[in-house]
Amino acid sequence: QKEVEQDPGPLSVPEGAIVSLNCTYSNSAFQYFMWYRQYSRKGPELLMYTYSSGNKEDGRFTAQVDKSSKYISLFIRDSQPSDSATYLCAMTRNTNAGKSTFGDGTTLTVKP
Amino acid sequence: NAGVTQTPKFRILKIGQSMTLQCTQDMNHNYMYWYRQDPGMGLKLIYYSVGAGITDKGEVPNGYNVSRSTTEDFPLRLELAAPSQTSVYFCAIATREGAGGITDTQYFGPGTRLTVL
Numbered sequence: 001q002k003e004v005e006q007d008p009g010p011l012s013v014p015e016g017a018i019v020s021l022n023c024t025y026s027n028s029a030f031q032y033f034m035w036y037r038q039y040s041r042k043g044p045e046l047l048m049y050t051y052s053s054g055n056k057e058d059g060r061f062t063a064q065v066d067k068s069s070k071y072i073s074l075f076i077r078d079s080q081p082s083d084s085a086t087y088l089c090a091m092t093r094n095t096n097a098g099k100s101t102f103g104d105g106t107t108l109t110v111k112p
Numbered sequence: 113n114a115g116v117t118q119t120p121k122f123r124i125l126k127i128g129q130s131m132t133l134q135c136t137q138d139m140n141h142n143y144m145y146w147y148r149q150d151p152g153m154g155l156k157l158i159y160y161s162v163g164a165g166i167t168d169k170g171e172v173p174n175g176y177n178v179s180r181s182t183t184e185d186f187p188l189r190l191e192l193a194a195p196s197q198t199s200v201y202f203c204a205i206a207t208r209e210g211a212g213g214i215t216d217t218q219y220f221g222p223g224t225r226l227t228v229l
Contacts, residue, residue: 034217043202043220044155088154099170100218104154
């Protein structure tokens with residue numbers, strides 16, 4: 001069983017829709033949670049990171065962490081065609097040389 | 113991808129050939145990583161380094177070697193290339209952010225697309 005499972009997608013939504021991207025994890029030692037966005041043929045770029053349970057908002061993006069359920073989500077409001085990309089969740093343990101465990105990614109397409 | 117440079121961008125190798133993928137950073141971060149990403153898959157850690165002179169294996173180290181003689185450079189060596197090593201290779205650096213400076217978020221280079229035929 002993988003330590004991090006990500007909803008596989010692909011996901012296709014109309015412009016303006018609310019998007020929910022989700023990951024579950026099995027290791028309770030994970031303390032830091034990141035979301036990366038990867039455009040086609042590019043390297044992943046950090047979108048958001050969170051530490052504690054709860055919500056963190058940045059513009060149209062909201063990262064949600066529920067440590068009791070071992071579940072994290074990324075919500076995108078008013079989705080735009082420019083949001084079309086693969087989204088990767090990642091998690092790290094404290095003092096683990098920064099090594100992250102990544103989900104396999106969810107590919108999102110936002111149609112105009 | 114500012115701060116992390118990878119060369120070459122593309123490469124085609126024949127089975128059994130060897131090559132070195134270069135990774136250079138100009139941000140003076142101690143932590144550096146090599147990942148491979150196969151089509152439709154996530155990132156798998158090959159090797160990582162917590163500082164000059166210190167390297168350690170990740171999840172999929174077989175067939176690869178690394179060295180870290182300086183803070184800036186972290187080359188990945190492929191010996192006896194095999195078709196299974198066809199992938200996109202990403203180098204990443206980590207910086208500490210967050211409360212107490214105790215979390216590490218990673219910044220990636222643009223990648224090297226390698227095909228082994």
